[in-house]
C-alpha cells in the first residue's frame with residue numbers, strides 16, 4: 001500500500017485480498033463490493049480507477065463529490081457514488097441529487113431532511129444507518145442502544161429506503177466484536193447491506209459478513 005504504487009496495481013491487489021477473504025469465509029465469490037474511497041484525490045485518480053474496472057466510489061464531503069462526479073457520469077454510466085461522511089442537514093438535497101447510496105444517516109433531523117429532499121428531487125438513493133458501534137463520544141453514528149428504534153423510525157415514519165447499516169469501529173482494539181454486533185442488528189431487521197471494513201480491517205469485516213468494504217489509502221495512496 002505504498003503511496004507510489006499505481007492505482008491499477010493497488011486495485012488488483014485489494015481485489016485479490018477481498019476474493020481470498022470472501023473465500024476463507026465460505027461466502028460466494030462476488031458477494032463483497034469494493035467501495036473505492038477517493039476523498040482528497042483528484043478526478044484524474046478516479047478516472048484511472050474507472051479505467052481499471054472500478055465502478056463504485058466513496059466520498060465523504062458533498063462539495064468535493066459535486067466537484068468530481070457529475071462530470072464523469074456521462075462517460076461512465078456504471079459509476080456508483082456512495083456518500084460516506086458526516087452529512088449536514090443543509091446538504092441533504094444536494095446529497096440526494098448526487099449519491100446512489102447515502103451511508104451516514106445517524107440522527108432524526110437528518111432523516112427528516114433526507115425524506116423531504118427525496119420528495120423534492122423525486123430521487124431515492126438507498127440509505128444506510130450509521131451506528132456508533134463503540135459508543136465513542138466524538139464519533140458520528142446513532143448510539144447502539146438507540147439503533148433499533150431509530151431504524152424503525154427511519155423506515156416507518158420517514159419512509160426512507162433503508163437497505164442496511166454502516167459502522168466505523170474504534171481504532172484501538174479488536175474490531176470483530178463490533179462487526180459481529182452490527183451484523184446481528186442487520187439480521188434482526190432484515191437488512192441485507194453491511195458497510196464495514198476499511199484499509200486496515202477489511203478482511204476481518206468480510207469474515208463477519210461485510211457486503212461493502214470502504215477502502216481509500218490502500219488504493220489511492222496516503223492522504224496528504
Ligand SMILES: *Cc1c(COP(=O)(O)O)cnc(C)c1O
Pocket residue numbers: 037039060084085168198199200214215216217218
Ligand atoms: C476515509 C474513509 C474510509 C477509507 O479509509 P482508508 O483508511 O483510507 O481505507 C472509509 N470509510 C470512511 C467513512 C471514511 O471516511
